Amino acid sequence: MTNVFNFNFDTTYTGLPKQFFVKQRPERVQNPMIVHINYDLAQEIGLNLTSTTQKKLSKLFSGNELPDGSTPLSQAYAGHQFGYFTMLGDGRAHLLGEHITPNGIRLDIQLKGSGKTPYSRSGDGRAALGPMIREYLISEAMYHLGIPTTRSLAIITTGQEVRREALLPGSILTRIASSHIRVGTFEFAANQKDEGLLKSLLDYTIKRHCPEVFDSSNKAVGLIENVMQKQSDLIVHWMRVGFVHGVMNTDNMTLSGETIDYGPCAFMDNYDPNTFFSSIDRGGRYSFMNQPLIAQWNLARLIEALLPLIDNNADNAVKLGEKLIDKFSDIYKQKWLTMMRSKIGLLGDQPEDQILIKDLLDWMHNNDADFTNTFRDLSDGKKPTEIIYETSSFQTWYKQWKSRLQKNSKSWDTSVAMMRNINPIIIPRNHQVERVISAAAHGDFKHFRDFLEVLKEPFKADGKSKPYQIPPEPRERVYQTFCGT
Ligand code: AMP
Numbered sequence: 001m002t003n004v005f006n007f008n009f010d011t012t013y014t015g016l017p018k019q020f021f022v023k024q025r026p027e028r029v030q031n032p033m034i035v036h037i038n039y040d041l042a043q044e045i046g047l048n049l050t051s052t053t054q055k056k057l058s059k060l061f062s063g064n065e066l067p068d069g070s071t072p073l074s075q076a077y078a079g080h081q082f083g084y085f086t087m088l089g090d091g092r093a094h095l096l097g098e099h100i101t102p103n104g105i106r107l108d109i110q111l112k113g114s115g116k117t118p119y120s121r122s123g124d125g126r127a128a129l130g131p132m133i134r135e136y137l138i139s140e141a142m143y144h145l146g147i148p149t150t151r152s153l154a155i156i157t158t159g160q161e162v163r164r165e166a167l168l169p170g171s172i173l174t175r176i177a178s179s180h181i182r183v184g185t186f187e188f189a190a191n192q193k194d195e196g197l198l199k200s201l202l203d204y205t206i207k208r209h210c211p212e213v214f215d216s217s218n219k220a221v222g223l224i225e226n227v228m229q230k231q232s233d234l235i236v237h238w239m240r241v242g243f244v245h246g247v248m249n250t251d252n253m254t255l256s257g258e259t260i261d262y263g264p265c266a267f268m269d270n271y272d273p274n275t276f277f278s279s280i281d282r283g284g285r286y287s288f289m290n291q292p293l294i295a296q297w298n299l300a301r302l303i304e305a306l307l308p309l310i311d312n313n314a315d316n317a318v319k320l321g322e323k324l325i326d327k328f329s330d331i332y333k334q335k336w337l338t339m340m341r342s343k344i345g346l347l348g349d350q351p352e353d354q355i356l357i358k359d360l361l362d363w364m365h366n367n368d369a370d371f372t373n374t375f376r377d378l379s380d381g382k383k384p385t386e387i388i389y390e391t392s393s394f395q396t397w398y399k400q401w402k403s404r405l406q407k408n409s410k411s412w413d414t415s416v417a418m419m420r421n422i423n424p425i426i427i428p429r430n431h432q433v434e435r436v437i438s439a440a441a442h443g444d445f446k447h448f449r450d451f452l453e454v455l456k457e458p459f460k461a462d463g464k465s466k467p468y469q470i471p472p473e474p475r476e477r478v479y480q481t482f483c484g485t
């Protein structure tokens, strides 16, 4: 296929030792049809998808025809899934290549659901439409909420059915990521018991994600510190908007600090720190409040994998590694506190801040308050008047909050502006997401497109956004989500 799309491929992953990937093209599909294309994203990254036919685009985004310069491959990785180590790899994904944008940014362009690979194990290499719609919707929502994430460029249907709980329409999502290097990629390298492999991955990752680390005296430590900062930032963002990832396995944690692999993820409506949705998450290992702890656990697996490069002496390496991982709690806590202060308009640092935040969260939990709407109501500039706020416990908290706000060094207007910038009005509420997916399963994509439009401006209220601000009725609440692989 000639390069009508303006792809500017420069795929460096193939420069890694051969154990890290398998070169293989996507499996052909019968009748690819475009469901949706992200023309805004295409333009942003310098692709031209407008001067061609839908037919050509469907061939491109199904993998039936490869664009010029593409060297398709699937990546090897391992991972701790729910605490247990497994060899994995792209079982249903093909990297088309690394595209360099006009601004010089390197991005992976990957098809997900594009057929079997040597890493498919017992899987069929395919994806169903519902979960791909979910990934598209939520990854785009996260992007517009200001959260680091992979993005979605296109969805197609394949014209073939996939067997899941029923026969479902097959689909392929085109994913854009700053890279697909995961904690699990390092675990894979460490498992090969070949220090050379590990070193090549370390150097590659530093070059790609934090070139400044090349100058540090200990590159492995430098990378770990860098990832700890990025991952703590990321989890703080999730906690800001009530996002529950749902499968924080080490293979779903990136070195770039982007959110990846939207499976059974969901946003919390009513605040409950123990919220988890995933049908496969028995015991709530990946519940809302556990996310920082799990991030730390996953980073400990990264450190373990890198031990031989941290220090030649195994004991010293372990000691240094433990010191590193212990730092995570403080790093996270400071960032979380700063974020929560902003959510309620507090400037500066006062001794009562932590209690004030805790009391609000406790009140929300005890009163089944909606996470998103509570913070927006507080950002309104006026005292909220809904029935839920009439409780004496809220009134007491409100008075304490107001007196704390007196200690701010800047005006109330400054606080309100800050709160309105950090507290979204619109999140992809689960019952709405489910509605979109079930309409799409019947070939109706209007809800999907309408929702996407609203999700583009999550901090703005207008006529269109109103229906999406309403929490689910008790009967509409979604308690369980499915991985839907
Ligand atoms: P995920 O839950 O999407 O993060 O996937 C976990 C692992 O299972 C990855 O190695 C995937 O490539 C693999 N996988 C998931 N679904 C399939 C499928 N239908 N066919 C083959 N491999 C799959």
Ligand code: MG
Pocket (backbone or CB within 6 Å): 251, 252, 261
């Ligand atoms: Mg995954």
